[in-house]
Amino acid sequence: MTFEKNTELDQANLRIIVTICAIGYISVLGFLPGHAVGTYLPVILYYVVFLLVSIGLRHVISRWPGHYPTRRVLGMIHDYTGTSFGLVVGAEAALPLYAVMVWINLGNGMRYGSRYLAIATVLALLALMVVYWLTPAWQAQPFMVLMLMITSTVIPVYAHLLLERTRKASEQAVAANLEKSRFLAQASHDLRQPIHSIGLFTACLREARLGDQEQRLVDNIDRSLLNVSQLFRSILDLYTLDNGRVLPNYQILHLGDFLADSVLQNAEAARWAGVELRLRPCAQWVRVDPVLLATMVQNVLSNCFKYGAQRPVLIGVRQCGDGLAIEVHDQGRGIDKEHLLKVFEEFYRVRHQRDKDVEGVGLGLSIVKRLGLLMDLNVTIRSRLGHGKTVRLYRVARALQPNTPTLQH
Incomplete structure (x- = not known):
């Protein structure tokens, strides 16, 4: 509507x-x-x-x-x-x-x-x-009347000039947005295939007999390829959100199975970061958009891998009022209090001296926040410097388990 x-x-x-x-x-x-x-x-x-x-x-x-x-x-x-x-x-x-x-x-x-x-x-x-x-x-008082008539003419003429400038600026903005759409659509088409091909080539290289140095080079290629893929996906997600083309498609699903699938999908990225993904069992059924929620969880985990490498990450579910809260805990260096309110801004990054090798442009958490607004989910971060952080996605709506049809003999 x-x-x-x-x-x-x-x-x-x-x-x-x-x-x-x-x-x-x-x-x-x-x-x-x-x-x-x-x-x-x-x-x-x-x-x-x-x-x-x-x-x-x-x-x-x-x-x-x-x-x-x-x-x-x-x-x-x-x-x-x-x-x-x-x-x-x-x-x-x-x-x-x-x-x-x-x-x-x-x-x-x-x-x-x-x-x-x-x-x-x-x-x-x-x-x-x-x-x-x-x-x-x-x-x-003819001069007063003349002044009123001049005023009634000059002000509208000036307003007309402002309207024309506004119209032209609006047309230019629309044209620029269309050009951006064409560029990103073309980039999506042209870059996906090379990225996929590079992934296949590195997979073939792994099957060959490589020395330790060559193996490290292949690992570096895979790691860089993963970072490029994540960055490219974030830019496309942001573009799609900006154009208002994302609408939630709610489905009833088993939250435990959904999170287990997310862990499997991120297992390779966790391996590169040296992170052990831990998932607490959950037997709840929820009503969410699985694609949007998967993107949210993916971006949160990606942030944990970047800033909490070599340390475990725990995913769990808690009761939160009438709904549920998905929590992701890491043991990274944490975020100072002054940065907590800004981490959801686009392109904002909390930079430390040791973050020179951390890839990314600061889009992941802003996308999480915006997708949460689309699904009426609240997203918060609790953190203390040196004690890791907890990202919380709450107000996830509960749902009844769908009826499973029984087999009749």
Whole structure:
């Protein structure tokens, strides 16, 4: 389900608010010294009727949303008629209502575009000419009227320039995003095959009789290839998230089996890092998106392998309120308190002197956080410097074990 902002309804809501304010202002004028309530009573009555018509127009817009140019122009005429009436009857004391004219002009232009801005400007100039023609107080001050007409022209022209710049900037951003999409799609196609081929070549090399030095070279190639694959996957994951193409596809699965599969899939990476993966048994059934959750667990484990090498990593599940929490504990060097709130930011890395050989660009945990938001999961980190860290994925929804069909003989 997509949500589209109804700018015409917003304009209708603001029209009602402005009308109520105008009624209040005109009502106050009647009680000021030198003014009589009877003078402004017709304006007040007219604005009450104007308010009722505006409420009806809002109902029409709400009931039949969409792009109706005639309705929008009639709305402008309705606004300018009400403002002009107040300016004519209220004379000099009602001059602040001119601000409403500026709002009508800019409001319609900024909401609907330059074409409606031009229509609103023409209607504003016509309204000012009518007010000048019908109001002796305005006729006595022609330079004031000239200033108002110039203002009603210059401001919309400037707004038009801003709208054009915004439109061009938006078009350039869309074009750049399309170019990025094409580049990443092409990179995905062109790089996957070479990476896969290199993996096959190194597997063939392992079957040959290699000396210790050659074996170490093959190990280094495999390790570098794994790092490149992880980096490439992280960039594609981030791109997919940025484009809003990821939607959870929830399924009911056995959490223990799922985590056991994750351990198997990461066994090779754990071996390269010298990490012993330990998994506590779990018999819970949950409702999650297995692909997104697997990516989250993969990125958390990858972070543990980088910063907790040569030390064990424990994966467990705890009860957390009505749901469950998946916890991953490592015994790495840990994270200082000042960095804990920033580790989920894109490209943020906690660098230590000994981290020069640690691969990565700081995307893994930010992807975990964003995927958690998609699945309504909270992601937190607890850590003390020198005592490792614990990454917690909680609010995992429990589920009932699906019915297993029985065989009938």
